[in-house]
Amino acid sequence: MNAIVIEQDQDETRLAFEVHRNAAIHRIRLARAKIASHATDEGPGTPIAVTFQFKSKPMSAPSNVLRLDIAFRMAGAGEQEKAIGGSQAKQPAEKRQEPVVLVECGYEVDYVLREGFKITPEHVKAFKDGNAIFNVWPYFREYLQSNLQRMDLPPLTAPFLRLEPKPTTRKRRPNQVAGS
Secondary structure (H helix, E strand, C coil): CCEEEEEECHHHHHHHHHHHHCEEEEEEEEEEEEEEECCCCCCCCCCEEEEEEEEEEEECCCCCEEEEEEEEEEEEEEEEEEEECCEEEEEECCCCCCCCEEEEEEEEEEEEECCCCCCCHHHHHHHHCCHHHHHHHHHHHHHHHHHHHHCCCCCCCCCEEEEEECCCCCCCCCCCCCCC
């Protein structure tokens, strides 16, 4: 896993960039956290499948502040082999069992808005779903690394997080032939 990608269309990117140009991070606070691991003397008997999730939502704040709650989750579950049609196929066990390792945390992030900048709900949505997650990702990576070490687990390098444009679908004109 090299990277996790957040895709935004041109309008979302434009709106998020407007916020980016008119806001500054004022505070990043670890608001909640949860870590868990199953104790094993010999280590897991099967490979661990790791998944990452994140989400963000706006919170109430003073008029010149954009406050966001940004949550991250890393779960690792053992892969189980399951016979399918006579062959062995690995299936992630996370859907059926509790993760063998779990790191969750939520950050409260304040962005001070430039005087005179009027932020809209569309601005907030575009920014919270892209730039804001990107801004806080390094804090989660550090939190993840230090807690895995404290749980006496092998190091895990969380993937790089990238913002990319959504692929656009080209519409064919009515009289256009495919391939031309």
